[in-house]
Amino acid sequence: MSGSLEALTEETCETRGDSSSPASGRLHIAQASPAPLPTDPANTRAEVRMGRADSETGLIWTTTAFMALFHLGAIAALFFFSWTNLIVAAVLYIFAINLGIGMGYHRLLTHRGYTVPKLVEYFLAVCGTLSLEGGPIGWVGTHRVHHQHSDHDGDPHTPQEGTWWSHVGWIISGKAMHSETIGLARYVPDLTRDRFYLWLSKYHWIPMVTVAVALITIGTLAGGIKVGIGLFLWGIFLRVTLGLHATWLVNSATHLWGSRRFDTKDDSRNSWWVALLTGGEGWHNNHHAHPTSCRHGLAWYEFDPNYYGIWLLEKLGIAKKVQIAKFVRS
């Protein structure tokens, strides 16, 4: 991405004492204090392997049917365009993909890159369920396994085992998405101790259904059944389908194409276009090098809206202990 930035081999995460804006210049080590993943020490010897050989089951018809339904619904939505539908879909996308997945499931719950009051944490987790990517315990557990085995045996979705597999194959023909909570429990003791997360992981579909019913009802009351259906198709089917592919691209494209700033032990890449679609998750080589940093776009030109959201929460006094891979001007 830039010849002016050095590849580093050491951790650069630190809990930020100040909140200065992104600085340009050469990248240097600040202070090494990476927060370890909150796995249960008593169980760390027993690893969960979720590679293709361990989890491929053949096509899972219910999951495949759901995915097909959402894709068909997304196409149908195109015949119901309105500016209102577009704006509602965009807002819901931001709540699900940026607040829910990027800021919530990923940077907060999986890597604990910052802290927020419990109620805010729960709100971000509920937003995450609006992405149709399952509940927080399964998502976080699977992603921690991904970091443990990235692009090696046991990785749930490495393109080393096929590009299609890494994008959607592992969802529709692998058992990773159907792992019992207990199988991943040792990776997520922080969440399985919490009754709300146990409940939300079991009933992750409730927020989505609630939003869907609200969209149909409000649309129908406002302009008739056709308006209600249009709002529903855009706010749920089209918006969810685009969000799924955006997230899946982080698993497929950013382990295949893009630049590598850091010489990590995996194939992770920095991809500007995946970053645009996901709110900054595309700076994936940066992320694998510094997983606990809640800032993924490390240079000023690396657009990272999910971090800007965390920065805003910090400015408002809501986010604390913000872990950040820091730049120092040379």
Ligand SMILES: [Zn+2]
């Ligand atoms: Zn990765």
Ligand SMILES: [Zn+2]
């Ligand atoms: Zn991660």
